[in-house]
Amino acid sequence: xxxxxxxxxxxxxxxxxxxxxxxxxxxxxxxxxxxxxxxxxxxxxxxxxxxxxxxxxxxxxxxxxxxxxxxxxxxxxxxxxxxxxxxxxxxxxxxxx
Numbered sequence: 001x002x003x004x005x006x007x008x009x010x011x012x013x014x015x016x017x018x019x020x021x022x023x024x025x026x027x028x029x030x031x032x033x034x035x036x037x038x039x040x041x042x043x044x045x046x047x048x049x050x051x052x053x054x055x056x057x058x059x060x061x062x063x064x065x066x067x068x069x070x071x072x073x074x075x076x077x078x079x080x081x082x083x084x085x086x087x088x089x090x091x092x093x094x095x096x097x
Contacts, residue, residue: 040069
């Protein structure tokens with residue numbers, strides 16, 4: 001699916017952060033209006049990563065296996081909470097800024 005977001009951006013931001021079995025809020029990463037952020041479960045992760053809309057775990061979580069990714073049209077990565085069953089997994093992200 002093609003989305004016309006206007007002119008191409010000249011820079012992007014990327015990063016990574018550790019998650020654990022306790023819900024971890026995503027870092028404060030502002031996403032420009034009309035753009036998405038790509039969130040990836042690092043390939044070396046050993047368990048399923050769960051994405052939530054709050055720190056309360058639920059059965060409605062979106063799951064990512066190691067190496068899988070998703071693009072979200074949200075305003076800030078801090079809107080997403082992450083958890084898994086280990087304390088060694090990492091989430092990676094990239095966004096045009």
